[in-house]
Amino acid sequence: MKRVAYYKGCSLEGLAAEYDRSTHAVCEAFGIELVEIADWNCCGSTPAHSYDPLLSAALAGRNLAIAADQGCDMVMTPCPGCLKSLKGAQEACEDPGLRKPFVELVGRDVDGLKTVSLLQLLYEEVGPVAIKKAVRRPLTGHVLIPYYGCLLTRPAQKAKFDDPENPVSMDRLLEATGALVPDFPYKTECCGATYGVTRNDFVGKLSGRILDMTARLGGEAIVVACPLCQQNLDMRQDQINKYQKSALHLPVPYISQVIGLALGMDPKELGMDKLCVSPDILFEDRAEAEGKAQGPGAAA
Amino acid sequence: MERTNTLSIRQSRDTDFIREVEEASGQDVSKCYQCGNCMGSCAYTFAYDYPVTQIMRLVQLGQKDIVLGSSAIWLCANCQACTTRCPNDIDVARVMEALRIMSRKSDTVSLPDIQAFYDEFLRSVKTFGRVFETGLLPIYNLRAKKPFTDFDLAPRLLMKGKLTFFPALVKKRKKIAEIFEVVKRDRFSKDGKARPEPLSSKTDI
Numbered sequence: 289m290k291r292v293a294y295y296k297g298c299s300l301e302g303l304a305a306e307y308d309r310s311t312h313a314v315c316e317a318f319g320i321e322l323v324e325i326a327d328w329n330c331c332g333s334t335p336a337h338s339y340d341p342l343l344s345a346a347l348a349g350r351n352l353a354i355a356a357d358q359g360c361d362m363v364m365t366p367c368p369g370c371l372k373s374l375k376g377a378q379e380a381c382e383d384p385g386l387r388k389p390f391v392e393l394v395g396r397d398v399d400g401l402k403t404v405s406l407l408q409l410l411y412e413e414v415g416p417v418a419i420k421k422a423v424r425r426p427l428t429g430h431v432l433i434p435y436y437g438c439l440l441t442r443p444a445q446k447a448k449f450d451d452p453e454n455p456v457s458m459d460r461l462l463e464a465t466g467a468l469v470p471d472f473p474y475k476t477e478c479c480g481a482t483y484g485v486t487r488n489d490f491v492g493k494l495s496g497r498i499l500d501m502t503a504r505l506g507g508e509a510i511v512v513a514c515p516l517c518q519q520n521l522d523m524r525q526d527q528i529n530k531y532q533k534s535a536l537h538l539p540v541p542y543i544s545q546v547i548g549l550a551l552g553m554d555p556k557e558l559g560m561d562k563l564c565v566s567p568d569i570l571f572e573d574r575a576e577a578e579g580k581a582q583g584p585g586a587a588a
Numbered sequence: 589m590e591r592t593n594t595l596s597i598r599q600s601r602d603t604d605f606i607r608e609v610e611e612a613s614g615q616d617v618s619k620c621y622q623c624g625n626c627m628g629s630c631a632y633t634f635a636y637d638y639p640v641t642q643i644m645r646l647v648q649l650g651q652k653d654i655v656l657g658s659s660a661i662w663l664c665a666n667c668q669a670c671t672t673r674c675p676n677d678i679d680v681a682r683v684m685e686a687l688r689i690m691s692r693k694s695d696t697v698s699l700p701d702i703q704a705f706y707d708e709f710l711r712s713v714k715t716f717g718r719v720f721e722t723g724l725l726p727i728y729n730l731r732a733k734k735p736f737t738d739f740d741l742a743p744r745l746l747m748k749g750k751l752t753f754f755p756a757l758v759k760k761r762k763k764i765a766e767i768f769e770v771v772k773r774d775r776f777s778k779d780g781k782a783r784p785e786p787l788s789s790k791t792d793i
Contacts, residue, residue: 298718298719298721298756299721301718301752301756302721302722302750302751302752303721303745303750305749305750327758327759327760328758329713329717329718329758329760329764330712330713330717330718330719332710332713333709333719334666334706335705335706335707335709335710336710336713337666337685338685338688338689338692338706339689339692339706339710339771339793340689340771340775341689342771342774342775343767343768343771346767346770346771347713347764347767350763350764350767389770389774393766393767393770438665438666438667438668438669439667439668442667442668442669442671442672443668443671443672443679443681444672452668452672453672476669477631478631478632478665478667478669480665481665481666481667482665482705483665484738485705485725485728485737485738486701486702486705486732487635487663487702488737490632490635493634494631523741523744523745524741526740527740527741561748562748562749562750564744564748
């Protein structure tokens with residue numbers, strides 16, 4: 289069993305509780321043991337690195353130091369914002385000006401750890417082939433849109449995963465569930481980030497564009513791997529509809545929820561009932577109908 | 589918004605500022621040849637007073653007051669599109685971040701409500717060790733004098749059991765508060781300059 293330190297981050301305790309639940313369920317199914325970082329604290333997110341680089345590095349770094357002390361060499365976080373902060377802490381460790389104050393505050397260096405997102409862990413440690421084999425309830429006939437957001441693969445020098453302009457890891461994982469996954473031109477476009485509260489119209493404009501494109505491509509749902517993208521696209525979908533005078537109704541499940549669903553897990557166990565826009569459309573079993581359509585008659 | 593007098597731009601040129609930005613960001617801003625890729629990639633150009641390409645040029649020209657007082661540096665979402673597409677490998681998002689920090693230090697933040705949101709976020713971390721989502725919003729709303737922001741979301745989130753009513757407390761909260769205090773104490777002293785007047789509690793955490 290692979291042992292990975294788990295940094296859940298603040299969102300997964302509150303608005304993204306279903307991301308936490310489904311992450312645990314899917315990792316367990318593939319024999320990955322998640323070791324929660326003891327007494328973890330907030331990484332500081334955007335506010336900390338807009339205040340001082342050392343604040344951001346030390347807040348995030350404390351968690352890495354605990355993970356290392358717990359005997360882990362890999363740390364996974366489902367949140368791309370947290371991941372950026374964790375990687376920032378490792379960078380500070382290598383920065384001649386920051387290393388000394390960093391180690392004084394945190395107690396040790398943390399640059400030897402591997403820090404990954406949930407998406408990277410699922411793609412590299414499990415992979416599409418193993419997922420395909422484990423599927424019990426294929427999502428055949430469902431059209432799913434993969435949306436990565438800003439930070440999962442950017443900036444490339446720091447993320448060191450997938451492609452910064454046209455990432456495909458989530459595409460491959462979703463295809464493994466049997467779903468149809470169209471090319472999505474807005475894969476890495478910004479959703480409006482933290483401006484949901486301070487500049488709500490930004491989210492209306494930017495997330496609205498992403499939802500519109502999802503609908504135009506015939507997507508039934510837009511699949512995400514970031515709590516903030518999820519909140520903007522799902523929780524704020526009514527606000528977006530109001531802003532751009534649309535009537536969109538697109539569920540926004542997490543990648544872990546979709547994989548769990550395909551593995552045959554109970555939707556409730558995956559927290560599907562926590563999504564604001566109902567994901568019921570994903571529960572329709574279309575495998576049989578699809579099988580018939582692809583029968584001898586359809587080939588002609 | 590004040591505009592630059594482009595006919596006498598040398599008068600307002602501050603070469604120390606160029607050096608400070610380069611030091612804080614670790615980037616060589618003179619490598620920017622104004623191709624505009626960052627501006628074209630930026631999702632927020634529609635809202636900026638100066639598009640990011642112009643911010644880069646203004647930094648090159650040492651136009652400190654305009655740059656540190658611009659709304660652009662506080663509207664940047666740090667999405668990394670500019671950094672990803674810069675043909676000269678300038679980490680443009682890092683430059684914007686350095687400028688945000690500098691504008692805080694010089695007390696020239698052009699969009700205090702965005703800074704207030706960040707400050708409340710950090711206060712929550714300093715107090716509890718983690719962000720208390722349910723508590724953060726009402727406090728920010730009061731401070732920003734927009735009491736009903738996101739009021740419409742509350743019933744649904746309550747129904748979904750997504751609102752928590754008690755903050756999750758980190759056991760070693762004192763350690764977290766200590767990190768804040770040490771950083772706050774040292775942040776002005778690194779460049780060897782005398783610490784400017786302490787910022788009021790309204791503008792600092």
